[in-house]
Amino acid sequence: MFFSRLVEMSDRTMARQVLLFIWFLSLGSAIGQISYSIPEEMAKGSSVGNIAQDLGLDLKRLKSGKARIYTGDSAEYIELNKDRGVLLIKEKIDREALCGQTTPCALHLQMTLENPVEFYSVTIEIVDVNDNAPMFSATETIFYINELSPTGSKFVLERAVDNDVGINGVQSYSLLPVDNFVLKTQEMPDGSKNVEIILQKPLDREKQEHISLLLTAVDGGDPRMSGTMSIIITVQEANDNAPVCFLPVYKINIRENSPKGTILTTVKASDADQGQNGKVEFYIHKSPGSATNIFEIEKNEGVLKLSGDIDYERVKHYQIDVQARDLGHHSDTCKVIVDVIDVNDNKPVINIMTKPGPISEDSKAGASEFLIRACQDSDSGENGKVQCSINHNVPFTLKPTTNNFFSLVTDGDLDREREAEFNISVTCGDEGVPSLSSNFTLALQISDVNDNAPVFEKSSYLASVQENNTPGVSIFTVSTSDADFNQNARVSYILEDSSVNGVPVSSLVSVSADSGVIHAVRSFDYEQIKDFQFRVKAQDGGSPPLSSNVSVKIIIQDQNDNAPQVLYPVQSGGSVVAEIVPRSADVGYLVTKVVAVDVDSGQNAWLSYKLQKATDRALFEVGLQNGEIRTVRQVTDKDAVKQRLAVVVEDNGQPSRSATVNVNVALADSFPEVLSEFTDFTHDKEYNDNLTFYLVLALAVVSFLFIVSIIAILSVKCYRWRRERMFYKPGANLPVIPYYPPLYADVGGTGTLQHVYNYDVCRTTDSRKSDLKFVRPCSESIISLDTSGTQTLTHTHREKLTMESSDEVRINIMCCFDMNSAWCRFVIARRLY
16 A cells, blocks of 8 residues: 555656656756655665756756755755765654654755756655654543443543654554443544443442453554554542533634743633532643643633743644543543744845856956855744845845855956955844844955966166176076966076077076076177177966066177287287387487287277386386377487387276387387397307306306215225125126205206206225216207397397396216125216206
């Protein structure tokens, strides 16, 4: 039977789904509704239905749209499997705990999709399963019945309570035994049943004082379930009238949140008996699930009061069974139905249904719905109607959808560089009096789009570097700023292709891609290139990338790296060139002019002229700025015919560089006189030869004295040693051992002079076998005049040259002894100047 009902409910559900699908197609793709019906207590993981197939959705759409189920309840019973597109049981559902006696019992869900936003309402009806047996509040009840009670007297029994509903609820009662009493059930207007036992046979206390009955309640489920209660009847003396309630049903209304002690109504009843038998007392009938802890009644007066808290959102109405009973336990029952009136005591609850992510700054106004919020109020009527708004200083607006759902959409242009984050304050208020509202602040991030190109700090750059720089040296840095963020603001620097004087600019400079530092690729020469210009491009890392470029000019700064060059007089190596000055020249006579240039620039090319050397410094002077050589006095007959001047040309750099030019001047009135003077150098050569002879003679005397001293010392030592070894003769020849005295070195002919004197002496124990060899110098000293005209020898210069041309004397002394007198060899070399 249960399965047949499920089949019928399944058919009804299918018909309802078809109708909902037709309604869904009429509304469009934004809103849809579907219903399912399942039995309670299904196992965790059981399938409710294929919602993707029923709604005609692709499984890829569920994943791309970030589909999620919103229940709105504290417990989540249903979950969505995106991979299969089915609804599954997440937690076992107990219909009685979820809905109590309310029918039908259903779960109302919402499924949402993003990009674009779609809403689907899902209703899942929970079908009752017979999982609860009927129950009585007490396992035993006692009645005191007067023996004179007439047949047909009614005694109301406690009803059994079954948490199941419908056919699974209590269906019938049975009573055993039925000797004195029979069971009677009566349908009430609310669908419940009153259970009574009716006396069908008079009682006789003297025959039977206690009677035991068993009341059984049976539900209609499959299999059937039952509950029992024992009834103990004590037969008393006569009390033959039962209380009678004035009204069978009392209906009252009370506002929720009413204070404790509020009087609801007064239940009244009468008893025809007199005295104690006519005294009526009132009791609230206790049963499972009743509201006995919320209400209380005065025992004697029947005043019903509120003793607990009532909440419209929890329970909307109550049904109270009040029993009027006399002392003989004759009783009557009436009902008090309490309807709770809603009060606006709940603020709207703002629930986030989709998690907001960063919003792209290029989102079009009104085109992108990217956030959904549901504002719900558990109150009813006007108290539950909600209106939401946001602050006005943001480029967003709330778009109402349905059932208190709102979508947050863009309402203006977004610019992350102007404002990267918005704090959106959402306010939802109901229409109750007074109105209640809730606030929620949402921090919304704006994601970056590459819409800003890098910007250089300057429109153009001018930098300088000194020539002769080290290759790879850093010249300067170009820098940019990019208003974008992260990768879109990551700038790379690129050297644009160009050429400078036919040479690629990449062979001159390079730029660091990350830092923008410009390095010199090679060493620059100011004399070859004084400045050059190129362009640097800055490109960000966006997609597509944006770029900008800037012009860079590099100026080469001059360094004093070139010495002055003498253009006149020309220095040639062929012959002696001389300027002729007549002896009759006046003071200030212009002899010649030294002309020089410096390829450097600025102060590095400012030249000054100085007279460094002269045969007669009192005769000539050189102009400091113009290089003109003039006479400073009258030429006399005592002045030498041949005059040599050394002029230094010096620039103004730091440090300064200079060049020297030799100027030959002849003091003569005729050309033959000049020619004879510049070709006859006999006296100069004789002067040099005499100087060399005296120098060599002095060195020879000193060397001879030194050698004699050494020989004397060695002779004494050898004589003493010979006397000690006179009768000793070694059996083997000793090798000749070279020995060099300290502080002496054999220069081996590498000196600056060519005269080499060799003295070889061989001496034995027999002086008659001694040998002395004198070798003549291997070459003669040569002093020559530079006939190229680049040098004129003065007296002082000749003396210096003579000293530099001193002979080098090398003296080798070898003393050789036979094997009987300890062979030795001394080599003494000394460089004499």
